[in-house]
Amino acid sequence: MPVNVLGFQTHRDDFAIDFDRAKLQERIAAMRDTEVDDFAFAEKHAIATAPTSTWSLAKARNEVRNDELWQAKFIPVAYRPFDDRWAFYSEAIVDRPRRELIDHVTGKDNLCLGIGRAGKSVNERTWSLQTISHAPMDANIYRRGGVNIFPLWLYPRESGDLLDTAPREKTANLSPEFAAALTQAVGTTPSPEDTLAYIYTILYAPSYRARYADFLKRDFPRVPLTGNRELFERLVNIGRELIALHTMQTTLPRITGFPVAGSNEVVKVRFAASAGSKHGRVWINDAQYFDGVPQAAWDVHIGGYRVAEKWLKDRKGRQLGYDDLTHYQSVIAALARTLELQADIDAAIEAAGGWPLS
Secondary structure, eight states: OOOOEEOBBOSOHHHHEESOHHHHHHHHHHHTOTTSOHHHHHHHHTOOOSOOSSOOHHHHHHHHHTOTTGGGGEEEEEEETTEEEEEEOOTTTOSBOOHHHHHHTTTSOOOEEEEOSOGGGTOOSSOOOEEEESSOBBTTSSSSSOOEEEESEEOOOOOOOTTOOSOSSOEEOOOHHHHHHHHHHHTSOOOHHHHHHHHHHHHHOHHHHHHTHHHHTTSOOOOOOOOOHHHHHHHHHHHHHHHHHHTTSSOOOOOOBOOOOSOOBOOOOEEEEOTTSSEEEEESSSSOEEEEEEHHHHTOEETTEEHHHHHHHTTTTOBOOHHHHHHHHHHHHHHHHHHHHHHHHHHHHHHTTOSSOO
C-alpha cells in the first residue's frame, strides 16, 4: 500500500477534539465571535496567545471566521482503539492534518489500516499494533511509536485543467507488484476489499504474531501469500467480519449487563474476577459495574492499551450516558468475538498445512 502517512496531530487536543459534537461546535462558534478578544478567549479555553513557529491564535481565528465551509469540518476521528471522537478538522486548528488524509479520507468512503512500524516501541509480549477505521487516526492512537495510516482507496484530486488526464475514479492503494503476485498465487484477481480483509486477517493470526515476533519488533509487518484458494477465501471471510466488528459496522448482542442504577460517573476502573468463573465485573465506581465481562476480553491489548480499561479510564470524571453504556458493551462483545475469530484463523491455517503458507 504505497500511499501512507503518519496519523494527524492537533497539538491542542483538549480544544480541537471532544466526546460531544455540540460542545465542540460551541467552542468553534465562539472562536468566530468578533465580540470576544483573543486574550479572553485564550484564558477561557486554556490556549496560549503568544504565536509559535507553527500557530497563531489570532491568525487561526481569522481563518475560521473567513471559512464559509467551517460547519462541514466537524468529523469523527479514530482517537484511541474503539474510541472515536469528534474533531474540528481544519488546518487552522490542526497543526498536522496530513494532506493524504484530507485528500483520501476526510469526507470520503474509505477504510484505513493503521500499523505501528516497530513493536519494540510498545514492548509488549505480543505484537498488536494494528487497527482499522473509516476515519482519520490520531498519531497517538497507540501508546507509543505512532501509527502509519494506509488508506484502501485513493481519490482523484479536483482539477479545472482540461488537459489533466489523471483518473477521475478512485483507485486501490495497492502496488501493482503485490496485486499481481496475489492474483498469481490464488488464481484469481481479488477485489481491493478482499485483499485488505486477507491482510487484516493475517496480521490478526496469533500464530503469525508468534512466528514473526522478532521481526515485528523492528519493522512493518510483511504479508505472506497463499496459493491455497480455499484457505484464502476462508481468511477473507474472517477478515471481513473482523473489519465490520472493529469499525462497529456490525454490533453483536450484548453479553454483559449494567444492573445497578446510579450516577454512572467513572471514578475508579477495576476488574474483579468472579470466583470459579472466566468472567467478572468491571467497576466504574464503588456501586456500579458491568457484569458478565469475560476475563479474556478484558485482557485484550491493542497498541499497548488494554482496550476495555483504556476506554473507561479516558472518561474518568464523566457520567456515562445511554450511548456510552451500550457502546462499551458492544466493544466487549466485539473483543470476545475477535478472540474466537483469532482461534478460527489459526485453525484454518493449521488445517491447510501451517506456516509458511503454501
